[in-house]
Amino acid sequence: MDKTDLTPTYLPSGDRAVLVQFAPKIDAAINRYIHSLCSKIDDNPFKGLIEYQPSYSCLIVHYDPMLLTYNEVTAYLEKIISITGSDEELSSSVVEIPVCYGGDHGPDLPFVAAHLGRSEEDVVACHTGENCLVCFLGFTPGFPLSQAPEKLAGVPRLETPRTKVPAGSVGVVGNQTGVYPISSPGGWRLIGRTPLKLYDPGRDEPFLVKPGDYIRFKAISAEEYAAISAG
Amino acid sequence: MQTFKVVKPGLFTTIQDLGRPGYQRFGLPTAGPMDSYSLRMANLLAGNDLNAAALEMAFAGATLEVMRQTVVALTGASMQAALNGANMPAWQGVRVREGDRLELGSAVEGVYSYLAVAGGIDVPPVFGSRSTDVLASIGGIEGRPLKSGDIVETYAPEDLPDEIMLKQDFISSFPPKTLARVIMGPQDKRFTAAGLDTFLNSIYKVTVNVNRIGYKLEGPQIEHLEGADIITEGQTPGAIQVPRDGRPIILLADRGSVGGYTKIAVVISADIRKVAQSGPGKEISFQAVDLETARRAYREEEAIFMLNRRLLFEP
Structure with missing residues (x-):
């Protein structure tokens, strides 16, 4: 990471949100810094803050224009940035997600293996081999856009997205990996499926992972998948 | 309290309050009304908190059977509203009684109409809001648009407001x-x-x-x-x-x-x-x-609600 990567640019995003832009790239260090800022905001909230929304390389802060001006919000954010180091420890959890790889659950595993010049076993070993940073949630409720292990980077999107990806499907694309929480259209390459629900509005913790958490995928058999699904 | 039976749901009728802020970082949209001025004005006329849940109807409205006496207010797009077959005025409180039939047609001007009911619609809040979000399947009735046969329940109002009328200045028109x-x-x-x-x-x-x-x-x-x-x-x-x-x-x-x-x-x-x-x-x-x-525009709109609360409700 370049030092200038963490130099903020402030931009209005309409009349009730400030966009803080860092170097526009998908980079774990920049994204981790954004999560550090979020936790600093949690520790130092201000009246009129409605919510904040991290993504890969920027943070959007929504505010109440009845209480604050744009300049007041950027002044506050400048202060937050000045007290946030680039190497702060994140108080993230590591969430283990069991995945049944290949077969019907992961129809694109053969393609991904062939594209990367690896065996399917090797792809699974890479995918389960490290903690993946959850850069942000988006697209559908609870969808974790996460940093894929480097050895799996470079997988292209489907040319024609599927109109219906089953809930729980685990996909890879570019240098990202993620899990489809609900059945939705999708263009990622599917390598497996988890029996866990990433989004369940009826649960005490509706979202299984939070932005800034880490996901650790774990391979399970089709039998284990069926057993967990059956509850 | 059971207030309406849905005879015909209309094209896309959902329950909306002012929306669900705070969950965009989990991938949820804010939902809420497409026209927050009209929703708030309907609530004001029905004697409710501005954030109470009401019906939002798109393009073509619903037909409802009234199950008990209450006061309703219709705002937003004009949808040829009829109460028991006679023209029903919009942008004012209207008293309705058990057995009445409320019928909305196609939007003549504008797209979204709002029907607020005294007390506000009673559905459980999800993540702090009653707004329907059909993608996340939450809010409203089972996270979906209304369908025929649905019963719309409302909270009991403290007392029913009068049939108050909004000044012409505050009634929206929707030019082409x-x-x-x-x-x-x-x-x-x-x-x-x-x-x-x-x-x-x-x-x-x-x-x-x-x-x-x-x-x-x-x-x-x-x-x-x-x-x-x-x-x-x-x-x-x-x-x-x-x-x-x-x-x-x-x-x-x-x-x-x-x-x-x-x-x-x-x-x-x-x-x-x-x-x-x-x-x-x-x-x-x-x-x-x-x-x-x-x-300034934002503040002016907020001020309209403060002003009307005084104009309409304070002696």
């Missing part, structure tokens, strides 16, 4: 041409000077691709500097994204919480409802304003 004021950016630098000029000096027409997520417009192509894609980031209500084809899409209540297209500008809060009430074929043009102008 709309000027939407915008704050430029966040990605206005990603367009050529000609592209920016096209955006600010053309008339765009609303296509048939309109829903609670956003409105696709047609008109002169807005030229990008180098490509339409950005690294995925959050998107705020009213954001005008310009994908590769150069035609703007205005993102509204149910927009995805994130997106990866350049956003040339964002419609100011006070004008978002004007866009939402401009259905297919209507014309929209854009005018760049500064944050101070937007803030």
Whole structure:
């Protein structure tokens, strides 16, 4: 990471949100810094803050224009940035997600293996081999856009997205990996499926992972998948 | 308390309060009304908190059977409302009784109508809001639009308000041409000077691709500097994204919480409802304003509610 990567640019995003832009790239260090800022905001909230929304390389802060001006919000954010180091420890959890790889659950595993010049076993070993940073949630409720292990980077999107990806499907694309929480259209390459629900509005913790958490995928058999699904 | 039986649901009728802020970082849209002024005004006339849940009806309204005496208020798009077959006035409190039949037709002017009921609609809040979000399947009745046979329940009001009438000045009209004021950016630098000029000096027409997520417009192509894609980031209500084809899409209540297209500008809060009430074929043009102008417009709208609360309810 370049030092200038963490130099903020402030931009209005309409009349009730400030966009803080860092170097526009998908980079774990920049994204981790954004999560550090979020936790600093949690520790130092201000009246009129409605919510904040991290993504890969920027943070959007929504505010109440009845209480604050744009300049007041950027002044506050400048202060937050000045007290946030680039190497702060994140108080993230590591969430283990069991995945049944290949077969019907992961129809694109053969393609991904062939594209990367690896065996399917090797792809699974890479995918389960490290903690993946959850850069942000988006697209559908609870969808974790996460940093894929480097050895799996470079997988292209489907040319024609599927109109219906089953809930729980685990996909890879570019240098990202993620899990489809609900059945939705999708263009990622599917390598497996988890029996866990990433989004369940009826649960005490509706979202299984939070932005800034880490996901650790774990391979399970089709039998284990069926057993967990059956509850 | 059971208040309405849904005889016909209309084209897309959902329960909405002022929305669900606080969960965009988990991937949920804010949902809420497409026209928050009209929803709030309906609630004011029904004697409710401005954030109470009411019915939002799109394009063609519902037919409802009234199950008990109450006061309702209809605002927003005009939908040829009839109460027991006779013309029903909008923008005022109307007393209805058990057995009455409330029938709304197609929107003549505007797109979204709001029907508020004294006490507010009683559905369990999910993540702090009663707003229906059909993608996440939450809010309203089972997270879906109303269907025939649904029973709409309401909270018991403290007492029924009088049939108060709003002053003409505060009744919205929805003209065929709309000027939407915008704050430029966040990605206005990603367009050529000609592209920016096209955006600010053309008339765009609303296509048939309109829903609670956003409105696709047609008109002169807005030229990008180098490509339409950005690294995925959050998107705020009213954001005008310009994908590769150069035609703007205005993102509204149910927009995805994130997106990866350049956003040339964002419609100011006070004008978002004007866009939402401009259905297919209507014309929209854009005018760049500064944050101070937007803030003043926002405050003026808030002041209207404070003023009317005094005008209508204080002796």
